[in-house]
Amino acid sequence: MTLVQRERAGTLVALVGAGAAALCTGCWNSGDYECPTSPCPEPFSVLNWCANTHACHIDGGDATFPLAQNHVFEVPFAQFSAGLAGVDLQVIPHWTASTPPWSALDLPSTALDFALDDILGTHWSWSAPTRSVVRWDPFPANATMLTFAFHEDALLQGLSLYFIDYVCELENPRPDCAL
Numbered sequence: 001m002t003l004v005q006r007e008r009a010g011t012l013v014a015l016v017g018a019g020a021a022a023l024c025t026g027c028w029n030s031g032d033y034e035c036p037t038s039p040c041p042e043p044f045s046v047l048n049w050c051a052n053t054h055a056c057h058i059d060g061g062d063a064t065f066p067l068a069q070n071h072v073f074e075v076p077f078a079q080f081s082a083g084l085a086g087v088d089l090q091v092i093p094h095w096t097a098s099t100p101p102w103s104a105l106d107l108p109s110t111a112l113d114f115a116l117d118d119i120l121g122t123h124w125s126w127s128a129p130t131r132s133v134v135r136w137d138p139f140p141a142n143a144t145m146l147t148f149a150f151h152e153d154a155l156l157q158g159l160s161l162y163f164i165d166y167v168c169e170l171e172n173p174r175p176d177c178a179l
Contacts, residue, residue: 041168059071065094090164111152
């Protein structure tokens with residue numbers, strides 16, 4: 001391809017790209033499209049709250065991951081519970097890069113225990129290894145402490161924990177409107 005042919009090809013690509021961008025801009029950025037909002041309450045991130053307040057502990061010390069076997073993570077639930085709209089705990093574990101002694105796909109729901117004032121929650125929806133929803137029935141009134149422990153011989157690199165309204169989320173899946 002000669003230099004002139006390359007320049008013409010480059011100009012054509014630029015024009016096509018600019019035209020496509022103009023079409024896309026007209027469709028998505030004109031304000032005509034708005035991502036639908038969920039009727040469900042916004043999820044409350046427990047660990048973001050912990051990071052912002054420094055009020056959470058593992059066995060009385062700093063709350064840092066990884067979480068080792070039988071260590072207990074303590075969250076002062078009463079400090080934020082009054083503002084919760086959802087009382088189901090969505091759990092998303094983050095596994096180590098190394099292969100644990102068990103297959104993560106076979107991880108039992110009993111690997112992670114969650115309790116409010118020593119009342120164990122039940123894994124209502126368990127899809128190992130990606131997520132779980134823990135529920136209390138009835139939900140403990142005036143609970144003060146949320147605790148969780150990992151009971152496997154491996155390291156749990158981290159968790160995402162959100163209080164949600166699971167029934168509402170099932171009935172009204174959140175739209176994925178990322179462009």
